[in-house]
Amino acid sequence: MKNMGYLGPKGSFSEEAIHLFIATHPEFNETQPALIPFPTIPRLLIACNEQEVDWAFVPLENSTEGQVGVTMDTLGQTEHLFITHEFIHPIDQCLLAHEPMPLEQIERVYSHEQAIGQCRDFLGKHLPHAEQLTCLSTAEAAHKISSIRENWAAIGPRRAAHLYNLHLLQECIQDVTLNATRFVLVGHSLAEMSGGEDKTSLLIMAENMPGSLYHILGEFDKLHINLSRIESRPSRRQLGEYVFFVDVDGYVFAPPIQDVLWAFKEKNIYVKLLGSYPKAHT
Incomplete structure (x- = not known):
């Protein structure tokens, strides 16, 4: 049986999304892969x-908070990986606690940094007094507050x-x-x-x-x-030097994209192919 890793533990948005992804992609339905949680995206x-x-099923960007930098950085450093699919998943953030309590009693809020960023206005308005602490995932935050009887909450x-x-x-x-x-x-x-609409992802230095x-x-x-x-x-590599992650319309072996890649090669511009795959439609 083949296996598919995701950012765990159980109860994370990644786990929620991976189940929906598999259910909507017939190629994974006949023999479903074993799902394996990992504590961090780099691992x-x-x-x-x-x-x-x-x-590996990983978050790449959010419509509110933008890029997931650790995913992009690690993809840029690996040598044998290609993006084969993309999947857009709606995200509804919830405020969780071990028991009902007024918001003004909450002393700490735990979550992944992306989730905290996506709820910045809510936290500023309703929980300005609460300390914000980051976890490796939203599920880890939920697990943390479930085992301690304090006035803590998780997103x-x-x-x-x-x-x-x-x-x-x-x-x-x-927000x-x-x-x-x-x-x-x-x-x-x-x-x-x-055979439909494709997208190509490149890293360019x-x-x-x-x-x-x-x-x-x-x-x-x-x-x-x-x-x-x-x-x-x-x-x-050095301060002030950047790489660019670019998504373009079309499959990598289409003549226009091949022409661009050849032009970059002639100019000694470094390009890494991150993948060419079907577009996801929202």
Whole structure:
């Protein structure tokens, strides 16, 4: 049986999303993979890179808080992984506690940094007095407050309340109602062209000199290739040096994208293919 890793433990948004992902993708329905929780995203992606798991299901970006930097950084450092699918999952954040209590009595709020960021306005308005502490996942935060009888709360999914016997103090506390996270499935081989709309993800390293990003973007413009996303991250080699994560419309072996990649090669611009896969539709 093949296996698929995700950011655990049980009750995380990643676990909630991975079940829906599998249910909506027939290729995983006949022989469902074993689901294996991992404590952190880097450990999960490294385990996949070393073939300890067949696939890794990880969050890449959120519509409210933006990029999940640790996912992008680790994908940039691995050598044998490709994004094969993307999946958009709506995120409703809930305030959880071990028993009903007024909000003014809450002394601490635990959650993943992304969840805290997605609820910044709610926390500032209703819990300005509460200390905010980060955990490796929303599920870990829920588990933490379930075992200690203090005036502590956690931010996480409804499912975590059920799993850890917690009370829902308030639902849908995220600042943006239409809050969603883009997850990607990462494997060891490049996905085939879907026959529909595809997307290609690239990591590009530009020289630290005037106009370098302009020239990179110009190559896509020349061939009328649409960029649907561009994000920068530190290269981790020296201060002031950045790499760019780019999503473009089309499959990697389509002639226009091949022409762009050839142009980059001639200009000694480093490019890493992160994957080419079917577009997810919201």
